[in-house]
Amino acid sequence: MTSEANALAVRGLTKCFDRPAVDGLDLVVRAGEFYALVGPNGAGKTTTLRMVAGLLRPDAGSVEIFGVDALRDPIAAKQMMAWVSDEPMIYDKLTPLEYLEFVAGLWGIDPATSGRSAQGLLVSLGLERHLHERCEGFSKGMRQKVALAGALVHDPRLIILDEPLTGLDAVSARHVKGLLAERVRQGGTVIMTTHILEVAERMADRIGVIAAGRLLAEGTLTELRQQNGHTDTSLEELFIALVDVEDAA
Amino acid sequence: MTRAATLSWFARHELRLAWREWLGMITAGRRRRTRAAIIGLLVFGAVMHLPAWAVVGRYADITLPLDKSELIVVSATIALSWALMLSQAIESVTRVFYARADLDLIMSSPVRLAEIFSVRIAAIALSVTCMALLLATPFIDVLMLEGGLRWLAGFAVVAAVGLSAAALAIAITILLFRLIGPARTRLVAQILAAVIGAGFVILLQIAAIISYGTLSRFAVLNSDAAAALAPDPDSPVWWPARAVLGDGQALLLLLSISLTLLGVVMAIFSPRFADTAISAAAQGVSSRAGVRVKAFRGGSRQQALRRKELVLLRRDPWLISQTLMQLLYLVPPALLLWRSYSDSSTAIVLITPVIVMAAGQLAGGLAWLTISGEDAPELVATAPLPPARVVRAKIEVVLLVICIIFTPLLAALAWIAPWQAAVTACGVLIATIASTSIQLWFRVQARRSQFRRRQTSSRLATFAEAFSSIGWAATAALVLAIPAAALVCGLMTLALLAATWKLSPRRD
Numbered sequence: 001m002t003s004e005a006n007a008l009a010v011r012g013l014t015k016c017f018d019r020p021a022v023d024g025l026d027l028v029v030r031a032g033e034f035y036a037l038v039g040p041n042g043a044g045k046t047t048t049l050r051m052v053a054g055l056l057r058p059d060a061g062s063v064e065i066f067g068v069d070a071l072r073d074p075i076a077a078k079q080m081m082a083w084v085s086d087e088p089m090i091y092d093k094l095t096p097l098e099y100l101e102f103v104a105g106l107w108g109i110d111p112a113t114s115g116r117s118a119q120g121l122l123v124s125l126g127l128e129r130h131l132h133e134r135c136e137g138f139s140k141g142m143r144q145k146v147a148l149a150g151a152l153v154h155d156p157r158l159i160i161l162d163e164p165l166t167g168l169d170a171v172s173a174r175h176v177k178g179l180l181a182e183r184v185r186q187g188g189t190v191i192m193t194t195h196i197l198e199v200a201e202r203m204a205d206r207i208g209v210i211a212a213g214r215l216l217a218e219g220t221l222t223e224l225r226q227q228n229g230h231t232d233t234s235l236e237e238l239f240i241a242l243v244d245v246e247d248a249a
Numbered sequence: 250m251t252r253a254a255t256l257s258w259f260a261r262h263e264l265r266l267a268w269r270e271w272l273g274m275i276t277a278g279r280r281r282r283t284r285a286a287i288i289g290l291l292v293f294g295a296v297m298h299l300p301a302w303a304v305v306g307r308y309a310d311i312t313l314p315l316d317k318s319e320l321i322v323v324s325a326t327i328a329l330s331w332a333l334m335l336s337q338a339i340e341s342v343t344r345v346f347y348a349r350a351d352l353d354l355i356m357s358s359p360v361r362l363a364e365i366f367s368v369r370i371a372a373i374a375l376s377v378t379c380m381a382l383l384l385a386t387p388f389i390d391v392l393m394l395e396g397g398l399r400w401l402a403g404f405a406v407v408a409a410v411g412l413s414a415a416a417l418a419i420a421i422t423i424l425l426f427r428l429i430g431p432a433r434t435r436l437v438a439q440i441l442a443a444v445i446g447a448g449f450v451i452l453l454q455i456a457a458i459i460s461y462g463t464l465s466r467f468a469v470l471n472s473d474a475a476a477a478l479a480p481d482p483d484s485p486v487w488w489p490a491r492a493v494l495g496d497g498q499a500l501l502l503l504l505s506i507s508l509t510l511l512g513v514v515m516a517i518f519s520p521r522f523a524d525t526a527i528s529a530a531a532q533g534v535s536s537r538a539g540v541r542v543k544a545f546r547g548g549s550r551q552q553a554l555r556r557k558e559l560v561l562l563r564r565d566p567w568l569i570s571q572t573l574m575q576l577l578y579l580v581p582p583a584l585l586l587w588r589s590y591s592d593s594s595t596a597i598v599l600i601t602p603v604i605v606m607a608a609g610q611l612a613g614g615l616a617w618l619t620i621s622g623e624d625a626p627e628l629v630a631t632a633p634l635p636p637a638r639v640v641r642a643k644i645e646v647v648l649l650v651i652c653i654i655f656t657p658l659l660a661a662l663a664w665i666a667p668w669q670a671a672v673t674a675c676g677v678l679i680a681t682i683a684s685t686s687i688q689l690w691f692r693v694q695a696r697r698s699q700f701r702r703r704q705t706s707s708r709l710a711t712f713a714e715a716f717s718s719i720g721w722a723a724t725a726a727l728v729l730a731i732p733a734a735a736l737v738c739g740l741m742t743l744a745l746l747a748a749t750w751k752l753s754p755r756r757d
Contacts, residue, residue, distance in 0.1 A: 053631050078633040089625040091557070092697075093564040101545045105553020106632040111545035118545070134564075150628065 006064070007031045007158045007189035013051060013061035015213075021047040023213035024061070029191055029206075031066070031157070034184045036200035036207045037193045038235075040243055044213035045193040046086075049160050052191075053083040065158060079107065082151035086163035088143040092136035096122050096146045099135065100153045107154035114153055121149040125175050140167040148176060152183070159183065161192040165199060177203060201235040209242050216242050259365055263372035271376075294387060301387035302395075309395030313494050317476040323490040329449050330381065331410045336446030338377045338411075338418030343438045345373060346422070346431075346525060366522035367515045370419055374511055377418075378411030399495035406493045406500065409507040416511040423518050426525045439570035447577045454581040550634045554642040555649075558619050562650065567700050571614055575607045576654070583658060598729050601673045602722035604658060609680030609718025612651050614700070616688035619643040622697035644685055651681045669729055676725030683717045683746055690753035713749040717742060 008029040015022040022044040029035045037045050050056040052063055054074050063070040063077075070077035090099055097118060104114030122131055125145040130138070135146060144167065151159055159180070165173045180190050181203060194200050200207050201221060208218045217224055224238055275290065276282040311319060385407045392400035421441070425434040480486050492500035546556070562568055583600075620643050623629060629639055655677050663670035691710035695703070703711075720742030727735035 053627075055627055055630055075633045075635065078631055081631070083627060083631040085627055089627055091561060091624050093561050094557070097543075098560065102553055102557045103628065103632075104545060105548065105556070106550050106629070106634065108550055108633075111547040115545035 005031055007033065007066060008052060008191065009062075009064040010048070010052065011062045013048065013063065014059045015044075015047055015051060015056065016059055020213050022051070022058075025210075025213060025215060027208065027215060027218075029189060031189055032184065032187050033189055033205045034180070034203055035189075035191045036204035037191065037210055038195075038197060038200050038207060038239060039193075039210035043210045045210055046162050047213075048210070049083075049162055049191065049193060053081065053160055054078055055083070080156060081158040081160060082154065082156040084144075084147050084151045084159070084161045084164055086166050088140070088147035090135050090143055090146050090150070093134055095132050095134055096127055096149065097131050099146055100150055103150040104153050109154050117155070118149070118153050121152055121179075122146075124179060125149055126172070141169055141172045144168060145172060145175070148179070152179070156188070158189045158191070161190065163193055163195065165194065165196060197235045197239055207235065209239060211243055256364055256368055259368045260372065263368060264375075267372060267376045294383075297387040298391060301391045305388050305391055306395055309392045309400070311396075311494070313491060313496060314482065315490070315494070317479050317482065320482060320487050320490050321475055321479055323493060324487060325453070327406065327410065327489045327493065330385070330407070331414055332445050332449040334377055334381050334411050334414035335418055336442040337380065338373070338415045339422060339438050339442040339445070341373055341377060341415075342418050342422045343435060343442075345369065346426075362522075363519045367519040369522065370415075370515050370519060371511070373419065374412050374415035377415045378408050381407050381411040400493075402495045402497075402500050403493050405504060406489060409492075409500075409503045410489070412511050413507040416507070416514040419514050419518055423521060423525055431525075436566040436569065439566050440573055443570040443574035444577065447574050451577055451580055455584055550632070551638055551642040551645075554629075554639060555646050558643060558646040559649075561697070562615070562618065562646070565618065565697065565700070568614065568618060572611060572654070575611050579604065579607055579658065583661070598669070598726065600662065601669060601676065601729060602726040604655065604673050605676035605680050605725045606718050606722035608651055608655055608677040609684045609714070609721060611654070612647055612681040613684035613688060613714040613718070614703075615647045615650055616644070616685040617703045618697060618700060619646050620685075620688055621692045621695050621703070622700060623694070624697055626694050640689065644689070647685050648681065651677065672725055672728050676721055676728075680718050680721040683721060683742075684714050686746070687714050687717065687749055690750055709749065709752060713745065716745055717749075720745060 006028050008027065010025060010027040013022050013025040013027075014020065025044070025048060027048070037048070039045050047056065051058045052065075052070070054070060054077065058071070065077040065080055068077045068080070091102075094102065100114070100118035100122070101111075104111065104118065119131070122128065122145075125148065127142065127145055127149070130142065135143060138146070144164065148161075148164065151161075161180075164176060164180075168176060177199070180192070184190055184205075192200075192204075206218065206220055207224060209216045209224075217227055219227065221235060224235070225233060228238055228241060272283060272286075276286045308323075315323070382404060385403065389400055389403040389407075392403060422434065422438055425437055425441075429437060488496075488499040488503055492503045548556075620640065630636075632639075659670050659674050659677070662673060687710050691707045693707075720738065724735050724739040724742060727738050
């Protein structure tokens, strides 16, 4: 398989704070895949994705985005991806449209194209009545939607999301899930961390289970079941079994 | 718990919050620094006795009865303190309305809200008064040491002035809410605070310039014209002045009036405090349906960054009020410039340091907001452009804003005194670059809303920025007056900048 066929290829990724947060991690996500990274608190999920997004410099290892070395050529790598954190960071004094105009400008997108897609995105996320309001009065869910629209407005090939459904109500969560599923159908790649195992089970093509900075298991739900000798268990039970084994070790 | 016990418990809670807010401000939120910060404050307070002695030492021997001219000077000083306290109180009240996160908890609890909010109003008044007493202490100490214990009355006058200022501030803010709504009140209150704080001194300076062609406000206060317009010495207008000098009756009346004013404000506004606070919390959700969608603008990535920064600066209420205050301080020199044009006065030289100093200070604030005050740091960090270009775009915004603000003044100066205008323009540019560099060396990741407390993140940067602005202002003035001394002053300021750079945190 060529490196272009992989949206993300991580080799020996390592990051230590006062203890190893990510410990020689190898991870490959194929282009056009919906990949969910699950793990207990402090497993190293967010640290891994922050290194992939260029927000943290790894102590060792390599990161490739569609074949581009993200550590050597971060600008080319960043051009192809978008990052959405669990705590939406947007500008209180800008309206959603102004925010999206700024993001499109940062990624150098043609204004006519980005203008059309920005409005469409905000409408599809249920924000049509708030296009011209400043974000300062928005709820966390609305802010999360604006941040997500910002991540999608430059049409990235790879979208990385850290707990995107935290704090969203059922309707908003459905909007977000629908939008992400649509992106994958259109050929985009999504990598997402989540604590909601049901979401990973229902939406992800492949699931990676991470603990203590290492990948414990990876595959489709069926593959994970087979690897662990179960035939009809939920992801939750598999997850607990895997993490318990790691804890015991 | 009885009602009285509830109130006393809530009063203790409010005082604890106020104390911790203040402590957090002076220690930058690092509890280990508490002892060092308090020692530093005590040393600062002790050192402040020297300038206090220079300012008020010569007045320590004055006794009642005073002549009109003396009454005017003492009363004007008290009026200035009152204006500054009113400005501080308006800011405190606005902060309580918009920033306290405990309103839901308080309002969902089974307590009588009017009483609880009476305590909160009293706590605001108390914190404003305490701050005023703290600042006034070196001055009153000097007066007591030089003129005797009768000056102890000064503390009571400061308290009375503080209580009345807080009462008026609460009334003004709540009335603004009723009149113009919560969204506009925040901005208007901050502008009002800036205007009131600076306005009194500026008005006196304007009067002095128009009447006597000097920046000295004492020229007006000591003038025969002011004495002729002033009321008789037994008028109630002089009660505060007489109270400061130990007139017990005047002091008692002043304290009674202030306490009554605060009581009336508490009685009238406590029941409405909750509604006002809720309105403040709910602001920003108004819909602007029907607004036409504007087409996105093109341009480079840096242009997108510059546009964003300019929009955010334009919409920042703190920056607007601070800039307005800086511009207000430029009104007297501008007026002096205009007067000098007609009579070619030599006082025009004074304009140069004022403009350079204002530019340095304003650039420091702007640079903090654009470089450190980034609300979406991860978005900018994950964007496909090098960090150096991000910083460059932000610095360009600082230079652009300074240019927009100071060019008209420099152009007017160039019309009258081209050489002085050239020196001033160089001073503005150097002071701006110096302040921006300091903010760049000491940049931190912060939210724009933390602008008010930017000083706490690095005291060194704050002092360096202030001394750099003063240094470049002095250098520019000396270039015009004593060029050889300007060289020494400029080199000293450069050395200060070099030392600041050496002490700044290292970055990869």
